[in-house]
Amino acid sequence: xxxxxxxxxxxxQKTRQSLLDAALGLLExxxxxxxGLREVTRAVGVAPTAFYRHFRSTADLGVALVEEALSxxxxxxxxxxxxxxxxxxxxxxxxxxxxxHVNAYPAxxxxxxxxxxxxxxxxxxxxxxxxARFGQEVKAELAKDPxxxxxxxxxxxxxxxxxxxxxxxxxxxxxxxxxxxxxxxxRVTQVAERQLRLISIGRHHWLD
Amino acid sequence: xxxxxxxxxxxxQKTRQSLLDAALGLLExxxxxxxGLREVTRAVGVAPTAFYRHFRSTADLGVALVEEALSxxxxxxxxxxxxxxxxxxxxxxxxxxxxxHVNAYPAxxxxxxxxxxxxxxxxxxxxxxxxARFGQEVKAELAKDPxxxxxxxxxxxxxxxxxxxxxxxxxxxxxxxxxxxxxxxxRVTQVAERQLRLISIGRHHWLD
DNA sequence: TGTACATCAGTGAACGCGCGTTCACTGATGTAC
DNA sequence: TGTACATCAGTGAACGCGCGTTCACTGATGTAC
Numbered sequence: 001x002x003x004x005x006x007x008x009x010x011x012x013q014k015t016r017q018s019l020l021d022a023a024l025g026l027l028e029x030x031x032x033x034x035x036g037l038r039e040v041t042r043a044v045g046v047a048p049t050a051f052y053r054h055f056r057s058t059a060d061l062g063v064a065l066v067e068e069a070l071s072x073x074x075x076x077x078x079x080x081x082x083x084x085x086x087x088x089x090x091x092x093x094x095x096x097x098x099x100x101h102v103n104a105y106p107a108x109x110x111x112x113x114x115x116x117x118x119x120x121x122x123x124x125x126x127x128x129x130x131x132a133r134f135g136q137e138v139k140a141e142l143a144k145d146p147x148x149x150x151x152x153x154x155x156x157x158x159x160x161x162x163x164x165x166x167x168x169x170x171x172x173x174x175x176x177x178x179x180x181x182x183x184x185x186x187r188v189t190q191v192a193e194r195q196l197r198l199i200s201i202g203r204h205h206w207l208d
Numbered sequence: 209x210x211x212x213x214x215x216x217x218x219x220x221q222k223t224r225q226s227l228l229d230a231a232l233g234l235l236e237x238x239x240x241x242x243x244g245l246r247e248v249t250r251a252v253g254v255a256p257t258a259f260y261r262h263f264r265s266t267a268d269l270g271v272a273l274v275e276e277a278l279s280x281x282x283x284x285x286x287x288x289x290x291x292x293x294x295x296x297x298x299x300x301x302x303x304x305x306x307x308x309h310v311n312a313y314p315a316x317x318x319x320x321x322x323x324x325x326x327x328x329x330x331x332x333x334x335x336x337x338x339x340a341r342f343g344q345e346v347k348a349e350l351a352k353d354p355x356x357x358x359x360x361x362x363x364x365x366x367x368x369x370x371x372x373x374x375x376x377x378x379x380x381x382x383x384x385x386x387x388x389x390x391x392x393x394x395r396v397t398q399v400a401e402r403q404l405r406l407i408s409i410g411r412h413h414w415l416d
Numbered sequence: 417t418g419t420a421c422a423t424c425a426g427t428g429a430a431c432g433c434g435c436g437t438t439c440a441c442t443g444a445t446g447t448a449c
Numbered sequence: 450t451g452t453a454c455a456t457c458a459g460t461g462a463a464c465g466c467g468c469g470t471t472c473a474c475t476g477a478t479g480t481a482c
Contacts (some may be wrong), residue, residue: 004352016382025261027327029327030241030242031239031240031241031242031326032239032332033238033239033241033242034238034239034241034327036244044244048272055259110325112326114325114326114327115320117322117325117380118239118322118326119235119237119238119239119242119322124310128384143296154402155324155402158399158402158403159405159406161399161403162403162406165373165377169211169373172325176336176378189376190362191369193368194362194363194366195366195369195370196412198366198367198370198407198410198411199406199407200410201409201410201414201416202406202407202409202410202411202413205409205410205413206406206409206413
């Protein structure tokens with residue numbers, strides 16, 4: 001039998017999640033730095049003081065959002081990088097996966113793009129740490145690829161981080177294009193694919 | 209004879225610049241989205257109402273800061289991209305110029321990195337427009353290079369934007385490393401150079 | 417050069433409002449026996 | 450199963466404070482003659 005939470009714990013979790021969801025919604029039009037505790041509780045429909053049962057501050061809530069937003073990225077990254085097709089198909093699939101992710105979790109993507117360089121240090125730190133872990137993860141996947149034969153550790157990590165940053169840039173372009181015309185979204189797709197292709201070519205000839 | 213401003217106009221300009229400077233300083237630890245008009249005037253030492261003689265809102269001030277921050281980048285970009293050395297020296301020089309720029313104008317760099325995806329739409333729009341102009345500028349410089357023979361317009365712009373984004377990523381890494389050890393800053397330099405080199409290699413073999 | 421009037425950058429009081437935080441509380445849930 | 454007590458998520462009133470904005474103002478600077 002799986003462990004079941006008590007009624008009290010379950011209800012607390014639910015409220016906590018409501019606070020996170022409400023905050024994420026409110027952050028569509030502002031930065032965490034200006035998000036108010038009362039705003040969030042008002043959106044959920046609980047008393048302002050209830051906030052303190054879950055978070056010490058909005059910065060603390062922000063750190064929790066980082067975990068939530070970036071944990072959904074891990075599986076995607078795996079799938080993106082580890083594919084075994086030929087290079088061109090892999091690129092097309094990677095870009096499509098990014099586009100799908102942005103469509104599925106636009107608020108998460110916006111939050112990460114916005115707060116990565118935002119005004120709340122603990123949140124910046126949390127994002128930096130998570131992205132560093134991503135870099136390591138991508139590096140590990142790259143290392144498995146036969147094309148990585150002869151690459152040293154530093155260069156593999158350098159390439160991995162280049163991919164991670166490129167993924168974020170592409171994601172935020174898709175985010176901007178979310179409500180734009182299909183043509184505009186297709187244009188973003190084309191550019192993203194070609195940028196990845198150029199990087200891929202550079203990778204191919206790195207050891208020449 | 210050059211046109212001289214009247215005493216009144218000159219004083220007004222001075223106050224305006226003080227407001228911009230004070231705001232930039234305050235934005236080191238928060239986002240524009242939470243910057244208060246009273247905070248800014250307090251830092252300058254003028255009455256809160258004086259603010260309205262210069263800006264309609266903090267968002268409006270933010271747009272002015274975009275112009276200020278990015279206009280200092282134009283000359284740097286020119287110098288960076290147009291150099292006529294061999295590829296490797298060019299890359300080293302570009303990265304060094306970025307590092308110097310971050311050292312000279314850390315608050316400007318922070319502001320652009322932070323507000324590019326920040327919570328204030330008019331400011332995001334202003335940054336996007338300016339960066340698009342940068343892309344065009346870089347594209348024009350790239351087009352002059354013999355290595356661009358055979359490249360179509362779309363691909364040149366794609367590469368130009370890749371360079372612009374890479375510049376911003378590198379700049380924000382240098383910014384993070386500003387107060388770190390010289391070894392850390394050297395590490396950032398190394399990674400930036402290698403990422404640019406990989407892109408450069410990709411560029412070289414693009415038409416293969 | 418001097419005078420009379422216009423302009424306008426910056427002032428200071430006042431306003432209503434929402435903020436974060438404290439505190440003692442309530443009542444449903446959990447636990448021990 | 451039932452009872453007595455402990456826990457604790459969420460409440461609601463209260464607080465002092467700083468916010469953005471309005472308004473009529475002042476006095477130095479600018480302009481016309």
